[in-house]
Amino acid sequence: MDIENVKNAYSAGASQGSTGVFGYGPSGRLYAFDCLAAAVVDNRGAVVGWTGTAEDLTGFRAEEVCGRPVRELVADLPDDLRGATEIPESGRVRMRHQCGVTIDVTFRTTRVEGSAEVLVLMAPTHHVADREQGAALLRALSAQNRITIALHDTDLTTVQTNATPDPLDGRPVQPGTRLSDVLCADDAENLEAVLRQVLETGVPVVRRTQQVSWRHNSARRHTLSLSAFRLEDARGRPTGVAALYIDSDDLRARRHLDLAREVAERVGGSLDVARTAQDLADVLVPAFGDLAAVDLAHSVFDGEEPSKRLNGGNMGNAALAPASAVWPAGIKRGQPIPPFTDHPLLRSFRHGETLVFSLHDFIAMVGDPQVVEYLVPKDAHSVMVAPLHARGLTLGAITAWRCGRSDPFTEDEADLMTQIASRGALAIDNARRYTREHRAAVALQQLLLPPATTDTPAAETASAYLPAGGGAEISGDWYDAIALPSLRLALVAGDVVGHGMPTSVTMGRLRAAIQTLADLELEPDELLTRIADLVQRLAAEAPPGDHDIVGGTCLYAVYDPVTQRCAIASAGHPPPVLVRPDGTAEVVGISPGPPLAVCGMPYETTMIDLEPGSVLALYTDGLVEQRDRDRDIDQGLRRLTDALAASCRPDRALDETGRALLADLTHQAPRDDATLLLARTRAVPAENTAHWEIPADLAAVSKAREWTTRQLTAWGLEDLLFTTELIVSELVTNAIRYGHAPAELRLIRHDVLVCEVTDSSSTQPRLRRARTTDEGGRGLFIIAQLAARWGCRHGQNRKTIWSEQLIKCPG
Structure with a gap:
């Protein structure tokens, strides 16, 4: 004032x-x-x-x-x-x-x-x-209950005061009293000497500290802050002294209460360990100390419990305040703290006690001059160290320093620091536990997702994934690239409703189910129908009240590099974007079916042709619905299409393209997960495939073997002649005996030799072990022994039995 x-x-x-x-x-x-x-x-x-x-x-x-x-x-x-x-x-x-x-x-x-x-x-x-202004100011000052104001005349008798009755004594200070009527004699005499000097010289006294005791309670000492100035009449003659008395003990208590309140308001608002530690350090400076540091066990940063025996060697700095202060050269955020030698005071700290040191005592405790140089700030003269103890764990420590001309720490301030450290430790431990749970959830989600890139004969793929809230949340978005028989590739993008661990678990179950159904080589519409049935069962298993929040969307596509055709079906999912080799991009027109939570409605498969070098982009809606932007899906889709056309260049790595697109399209943390799957298609050259129509005559079996021998010889695969002839014989025989015309034999050469026989029968072949006396039934058993793998897939009014044999590399 x-x-x-x-x-x-x-x-x-x-x-x-x-x-x-x-x-x-x-x-x-x-x-x-x-x-x-x-x-x-x-x-x-x-x-x-x-x-x-x-x-x-x-x-x-x-x-x-x-x-x-x-x-x-x-x-x-x-x-x-x-x-x-x-x-x-x-x-x-x-x-x-x-x-x-x-x-x-x-x-x-x-x-x-x-x-x-x-x-x-x-x-x-x-x-x-x-x-009028002077009178208003006088009334305002007199109304302050934290400041005692007294007007003394030239005899130092109290003329007017705003002092209230003391709660222990109950007697108000009446006009006409003197300081000796309120204070002990010696204290009153000392105060009157100061006031008399002000009255005589006219030189004011500002914030002078005086120790006093009340007459009715002489055993208790109070620290008063006194400010006084002389009063004069219009002619400049002294008329008395105005004195302002502030109880420093009460002021200190109020400051402590304000600081504790500020800690409660500012610390704990974040679930990030480092941010919480920084908030704790910031609230201490300059209200409590000139400098503050928060050191935590290394394991706390990772969300794990700290060691039972903390020392500098397993602790690192988490926060410094103020950031502009000149700290010792060794102290840097994240740097390990040097270990301390064992000391009785250090053992007290480990038991939860707050310690106050003068600079000399602190240096003596540390012992090592290099550690002292590392830890002690310039001009520091007093230090207080409090353990961060919560839920039976010592997480680290707060260190507060006072430097320069500031008052040293006192023992009574240690109680306040203990309270602050207790609240701060609880906030840091909450952040630690959240970090642990979040890391576990993120790890689970990452384990449930496939590799970011794949390289198959059908296409190379690259994916990019940005979790909601910049990683603060986990969700149920996923992608997949599943290698299928006959060199085909299944591409999947899906989004489960909701956030959190249950959503990620549901996502994992759906992904496993899709992989299983994909291995059965179902058509895209049939596969989505079965997945919708599964989602209905999962909803029925959900707790009461959660049935309606189990659901999601999915896009399933199968690309055949031989025919260069792609079959696509959607369960309420946004359509894919196709970037052709010439750089033009367009949204693929599909007929989306209902989301996965809705059963009883059909899905429709859309067929498109893909040139080699085309890029098919699958994504989730978090990529086209941006926070603080127009939420119109069409506008977001146009933005994605334009970005894909500009970024998907043949000379640019696909994974680099995906990361750049995700960064460009999500300038800030999305409110939902954003997933992007890019697939650059390939084609099997025509010279690596061969077709032969199978006549409806058992004599065609020997002709099929001859045709196969000629084709394998032309391809230089003589080492596979014997086994391939046996496989072709069995498959063609079954097609003629049990199938219906038309039938076809196809060979595909890549890193494997694929042999396919297609007929119009829908009968499912079944592998069984024939008895000794059986004349047939050994065909599929022989194929299973000769091929690396075999299987059957069904299409509309047709089925295909296939086998794969590994091709040995030359040399």
């Missing part, structure tokens, strides 16, 4: 009784008056009485104004007074001065009892305003 303002206020308030005013004479000399200017006006408005103070104010003598209308003394009559017949009770006018200038005055009137005459009191307006 500005002492000069207080002094002016008290000077104005102390002289209210005398009401001295200032006026300016012809020479501009400043005059002092002991009373207001006054005049008496009769019922006609003529001046009949004129005081000496009125003469000093205006320069006119009584004989010059008496008998004249008072209006003639007013230089500029306000509009509201021009037509008035009587002088108003109060107002503000400009009075003429004898020297020719005007004076802005404020007046009040009162009628003389038993007479028609009116008494007019006048004072310069600026003086009235000063006095």
Whole structure:
């Protein structure tokens, strides 16, 4: 508080009784008056009485104004007074001065009892305003319950005070008392000596610390902060002393309470360990110390429990405050803390005690000069160290330093630091536990997802994934690239409703189911139908009230590099985007079926042709629905299509393209997971495939073997002649005997040799072990022994039995 303002206020308030005013004479000399200017006006408005103070104010003598209308003394009559017949009770006018200038005055009137005459009191307006402001400031100061204000006269007797009755004594400080009536004799004498010096010299005292005891409780000492200044009348003569007494103990308690409240409000708002530690350090500076550091066990940063025996060697710095401070060169965020030698005080710290050290004691405890140089800031003279102890674990420590001219830490401040450390430790432990759970959830989700890139004969794929909230949340978005028989590739993108661990688990179950059904080589529409049935069962298994939130969307596509065709079906999922080799991009027109939670409605498969080098992009809606942007899916889809057209270049790695696209399209943390799967298609050259139509005649079996021998010889696969002839014989025989025309034999050469026989029968082949006396039934068993793998897939009104044999690399 500005002492000069207080002094002016008290000077104005102390002289209210005398009401001295200032006026300016012809020479501009400043005059002092002991009373207001006054005049008496009769019922006609003529001046009949004129005081000496009125003469000093205006320069006119009584004989010059008496008998004249008072209006003639007013230089500029306000509009509201021009037509008035009587002088108003109060107002503000400009009075003429004898020297020719005007004076802005404020007046009040009162009628003389038993007479028609009116008494007019006048004072310069600026003086009235000063006095009103001074009185308002005095009232405001007197209303402060944290500051005791006392006005003492020249004998140091209390004239006025805002002191309330002491709760232990109950007696108010009455006007007329002296300090010795309230304080112990010695303390009162010391305070009066200070006040007397102020009264005699006029030099104010500001924030002087005094130790005192009340008379009724002399055993308890209080620390008072005293500010005092001299009061003077209008002539500059001393009239007393104004004193402001602040109980430093009460002030300190209030500061401690405010600091504890601030810790409660500011610490714990984040579930990030480092951010929580920084909030804790920031709240201590400068309210508690000049510098603060928070050190935590290394395992706490990872969400794990700390070691039972903490020392500097397994701790690292988590936060420093203030960030602009010059810390020792070794202290950096994240840096390990040097280990301390064993010491009794250090053992006390491990048991949860807050320790206070002078600089000398701290250096003695540390012992190692290099560690001292690492830890001790410049100009530090006092340090307090408190353990961060929560739920039976010691997570780390808070260290607060005081430097320069600040007061050393006291033992009573250790209790406050213990409370702050306890609350801070609980917040840090909450963040640690959240980190552990979040890491476990993220790890689970990552384990449930496939590799980010794949390389198959059908296509190379690359995926990019951005979790919701910048990693703060986990969700149920997923992607997959599943290698199928006959060199085909299944591409999947899906999104499970909701967030959190249950959603990730549901995603994992759906992904496993799709992989299983994909291995059965179902058509895309049939596969989605079965997945929708599964989702219905999962919803039925969900707890009551959660049935309606189990669901999702899915897009399933199968690409055949031989025919260069792709079959696509959607269960409420956004359509894929196709980027052709010439750089043009378009949204694939499909007929989306209902989301997976809805059963009883069919799905439809869409067939498209893909040139080699085309890029098919599958994604989830988090990529086209952006926070704080237009949520129109069509606009987001246009933005994605344009970005794909600009980024998917043949000379650019696909995984690099995916990461760049995700970064460009999600400028900030999305509100939902964003997933992107890119597949650049390939084609099996025509010279690596061969087709032969199978006649409906068993004699065609030997012709099929001959045709196969010629084709394998042309391909240089003589080492597979014997086994392939046996496989072809069995498959063609079964097609002729049990199938229906038309039938076809196809060979595909890549890193494996694929042999396919297709017929129009829907009968499912079944592998069985034939008995010794059986004449047939050994065909599929022989194929299973000769091939690396075999299987059967069904299409519309047809089935295909296939086998794969590994091709040995030359040399």
